[in-house]
Amino acid sequence: MSILIDKNTRLIVQGITGRDGAFHTQQMVAYGTQVVAGVTPGKGGEKVHGVPVYDSVAEAVAATRANASVIYVPAPFAADAIHEATDAGLSLIVCITEGLPVRDTLAAYHKVLAKRGDDALGKPRLVGPNCPGLITPGQAKVGILPGHIVTPGPVGVVSKSGTLTYEVVKQLTDRGLGQTTCIGIGGDPVIGTDFIDALTLFEADPKTEAIVLMGEIGGNAEEQAAHFIKRHVKKPVVAFVAGQTAPPGKRMGHAGAIISGGTGTAAEKMAAFEAAGVPVARIPSEIPGLIADALQRRRARRRSAAPAKAKATPRAKSTPRTKAKRGPTPKAKARASASRREVARPSARKITKPAAKVRRSK
Amino acid sequence: MNLHEYQGKELFARFGIPVLPGQVAATPEEARSIAASIGGLVVIKAQVQAGGRGKAGGVKLAHTPDEAFEKARDILALTIKGLPVRKVLVAQAADIAKEYYLSIVMDREKKAPLIMFSAEGGVDIEEVAHTAPEKIIKQHIPLEGLRPYLARSVVAKAFPDAKQTQQATQILLALYRAFTEGDCSLAEINPLAVTPDGRVLALDAKVVLDDNAEFRHRDWDHWRDPAEETSGERLAREKGLSYVKLDGDIGCVVNGAGLAMATMDLIKHHGGDPANFLDIGGSSNPEKVTAALRIITGDGNVRAILFNIFGGITRCDDVANGIVTALRESPFSVPLVIRLTGTNEVKAREILAANGLSATTSMDEAVQMVIARAQEVTA
Numbered sequence: 001m002s003i004l005i006d007k008n009t010r011l012i013v014q015g016i017t018g019r020d021g022a023f024h025t026q027q028m029v030a031y032g033t034q035v036v037a038g039v040t041p042g043k044g045g046e047k048v049h050g051v052p053v054y055d056s057v058a059e060a061v062a063a064t065r066a067n068a069s070v071i072y073v074p075a076p077f078a079a080d081a082i083h084e085a086t087d088a089g090l091s092l093i094v095c096i097t098e099g100l101p102v103r104d105t106l107a108a109y110h111k112v113l114a115k116r117g118d119d120a121l122g123k124p125r126l127v128g129p130n131c132p133g134l135i136t137p138g139q140a141k142v143g144i145l146p147g148h149i150v151t152p153g154p155v156g157v158v159s160k161s162g163t164l165t166y167e168v169v170k171q172l173t174d175r176g177l178g179q180t181t182c183i184g185i186g187g188d189p190v191i192g193t194d195f196i197d198a199l200t201l202f203e204a205d206p207k208t209e210a211i212v213l214m215g216e217i218g219g220n221a222e223e224q225a226a227h228f229i230k231r232h233v234k235k236p237v238v239a240f241v242a243g244q245t246a247p248p249g250k251r252m253g254h255a256g257a258i259i260s261g262g263t264g265t266a267a268e269k270m271a272a273f274e275a276a277g278v279p280v281a282r283i284p285s286e287i288p289g290l291i292a293d294a295l296q297r298r299r300a301r302r303r304s305a306a307p308a309k310a311k312a313t314p315r316a317k318s319t320p321r322t323k324a325k326r327g328p329t330p331k332a333k334a335r336a337s338a339s340r341r342e343v344a345r346p347s348a349r350k351i352t353k354p355a356a357k358v359r360r361s362k
Numbered sequence: 363m364n365l366h367e368y369q370g371k372e373l374f375a376r377f378g379i380p381v382l383p384g385q386v387a388a389t390p391e392e393a394r395s396i397a398a399s400i401g402g403l404v405v406i407k408a409q410v411q412a413g414g415r416g417k418a419g420g421v422k423l424a425h426t427p428d429e430a431f432e433k434a435r436d437i438l439a440l441t442i443k444g445l446p447v448r449k450v451l452v453a454q455a456a457d458i459a460k461e462y463y464l465s466i467v468m469d470r471e472k473k474a475p476l477i478m479f480s481a482e483g484g485v486d487i488e489e490v491a492h493t494a495p496e497k498i499i500k501q502h503i504p505l506e507g508l509r510p511y512l513a514r515s516v517v518a519k520a521f522p523d524a525k526q527t528q529q530a531t532q533i534l535l536a537l538y539r540a541f542t543e544g545d546c547s548l549a550e551i552n553p554l555a556v557t558p559d560g561r562v563l564a565l566d567a568k569v570v571l572d573d574n575a576e577f578r579h580r581d582w583d584h585w586r587d588p589a590e591e592t593s594g595e596r597l598a599r600e601k602g603l604s605y606v607k608l609d610g611d612i613g614c615v616v617n618g619a620g621l622a623m624a625t626m627d628l629i630k631h632h633g634g635d636p637a638n639f640l641d642i643g644g645s646s647n648p649e650k651v652t653a654a655l656r657i658i659t660g661d662g663n664v665r666a667i668l669f670n671i672f673g674g675i676t677r678c679d680d681v682a683n684g685i686v687t688a689l690r691e692s693p694f695s696v697p698l699v700i701r702l703t704g705t706n707e708v709k710a711r712e713i714l715a716a717n718g719l720s721a722t723t724s725m726d727e728a729v730q731m732v733i734a735r736a737q738e739v740t741a
Contacts, residue, residue, distance in 0.1 A: 020675070075574065075577070076578070099574045100574060101572050101574045102468055102545075103545055103575065106473060106474075107505075109473060110473070110505050144674060144675055146673075161618060161619065161620020161621065161624075162620065162621075163617055163621040163672040163674060163676075164618060164620030164621040164624050166621075166672045166674055167621055167725060170672075189468060190468075190470060190473055214620070216619075216620055221471075240624075242620050242621075242624045243623040244627040245623075245627050245636060246606075246623060246639070247606070247608060250606045251573075251604075251606075252604070252606060252619055252623055253604040253618075253622060253623075254619045254620070255573070256470070262488070266627075283627070284628070284725070285725070285726050
């Protein structure tokens with residue numbers, strides 16, 4: 001299993017004829033992702049690495065029954081691309097583009113939210129902007145995460161960063177710790193999918209056994225995540241916070257990575273995780289070891305709990321573990337059950353073949 | 363980009379927020395002639411982006427143009443919180459009956475702009491937030507925009523009469539327009555002052571612009587103050603690099619902001635001191651690499667340089683070519699430690715080897731090596 005993307009994801013590339021769009025289309029196709037269409041206004045009818053190009057997302061969806069989109073459109077036009085993808089009815093919209101004005105992101109975010117309606121974790125979902133995207137090892141890659149550093153396994157990875165994620169994922173892979181899905185949520189002040197959303201999805205994913213969370217200075221998303229983990233996440237989480245040496249008041253590359261008014265420091269965030277019982281790696285290379293320990297403990301616990309559980313005796317219910325870990329609240333349960341419906345894998349099964357024919361006949 | 367007070371007031375005035383007439387001066391002579399043209403009592407205010415200007419002696423009243431000259435001369439000689447005062451604002455002085463605080467800031471968590479208003483103006487709002495949070499009125503602005511009734515409801519109870527309430531409401535509506543149309547991430551008036559004759563005025567302006575929106579604000583360029591930038595910062599901006607100078611002695615060139623921060627942290631963790639944050643970004647342009655090296659070698663404190671590259675979109679061979687070109691153009695004396703891994707790593711190693719350089723693959727190892735090199739140089 002995985003979160004948000006898998007081998008049934010049918011992807012559109014917005015901005016496919018651009019330098020980055022074309023390059024990464026090739027990479028995504030090579031990885032085995034079903035890239036069913038590209039969109040660049042005015043370039044409909046062309047092909048990029050074998051992928052047919054359409055003038056609009058609506059046309060591309062009509063022709064290919066795509067269910068997800070990745071955006072490489074330049075910053076001044078990227079928010080419009082999110083609006084277009086939302087209106088075309090896509091379930092997952094991943095915006096790689098960096099440098100969107102917050103005002104533009106905000107309008108696009110609320111558009112996605114309005115379309116989603118009451119279902120807190122339903123569709124559509126926006127990931128990013130200013131993010132590396134997602135990869136489900138061995139199944140699909142949406143964005144720019146390098147395919148060769150990942151391998152299938154039990155670890156969910158969520159991060160605000162790009163290359164730091166590669167660094168840590170490679171270290172996990174080298175250590176034999178594969179991943180369910182790696183998701184880069186982006187370093188902008190306003191993003192479509194936050195730590196809590198990703199944690200909820202990983203918690204509900206049966207194959208994810210442990211979670212790596214990589215945050216950075218600025219804002220309070222890490223503190224919120226720590227609070228959420230304490231109350232709603234049973235799977236072990238290991239955290240890292242970049243920017244322990246960052247000076248206040250300076251934007252550290254990412255638009256959101258700034259300590260302002262004395263808040264948003266790495267120290268505060270690390271303390272919040274520790275207070276929530278989440279082990280914090282001081283340096284990236286500590287992460288694989290902490291994850292390996294957490295996995296070992298979880299598996300040992302499960303092994304010892306399994307026979308008792310099978311009997312379902314009152315004694316089993318009063319083991320220290322069940323006492324210590326509170327069950328999810330009704331709200332968390334709702335989020336978790338909503339998230340199970342969320343993988344961008346709609347009725348693709350029955351339409352895969354016809355859609356492919358439509359594409360060829362075009 | 364953070365604006366100076368006089369720039370922020372320029373923005374405010376454009377949207378109809380009442381500010382008192384004033385102009386910026388870089389010399390005492392200019393201050394004198396501005397004071398003469400304004401006439402009467404003027405206030406001279408240091409234009410540095412730091413709080414507590416008044417306490418530091420950076421705000422003074424002047425009754426005559428000659429006094430304005432003297433006060434401006436004194437203030438221009440000051441350094442406030444490490445920032446040398448290069449300009450002063452000479453503005454008409456106002457009598458103040460009462461001071462308020464008014465701001466709009468982007469609330470990342472709620473994903474909406476947030477109005478903050480307080481009858482406790484003129485002081486550090488963070489202190490008020492800490493000691494008496496009940497004295498700050500907070501109101502998120504809905505998606506469809508700020509309606510006049512909502513603006514009125516925020517300020518209504520704080521003013522003694524309808525006339526002042528009306529002025530404050532208009533100011534808040536204008537501030538919202540300035541915030542959105544001006545692409546601000548913060549627009550703050552502190553104090554929002556009431557004069558004894560009942561006029562409501564913005565006596566100060568603190569504005570932070572969303573740098574990402576610069577493409578649709580051609581006019582922002584004239585607010586950029588070249589004197590405020592070091593040559594390294596200017597070069598970084600022109601070449602599209604993110605650069606922040608720090609006080610240490612180990613220069614670092616990294617691709618990606620998160621990895622760049624983690625590299626600095628790791629240097630500190632192993633007992634070193636980073637000289638900078640520098641993200642060459644995702645592209646693989648050798649020119650960016652040479653610019654990065656020029657910026658870092660321009661920092662006199664640097665004793666060793668670390669390259670930490672995890673190739674994804676960034677191609678390691680491009681980085682290697684950039685390093686080799688930079689070394690050819692202007693050989694530098696400080697030791698260089700290179701860590702490369704990822705896209706085209708093998709090719710990069712060949713390029714480096716052909717030029718007598720080598721690279722490691724482990725980040726931890728590279729950081730320890732560069733710290734050792736820096737210590738050798740110091741010893």
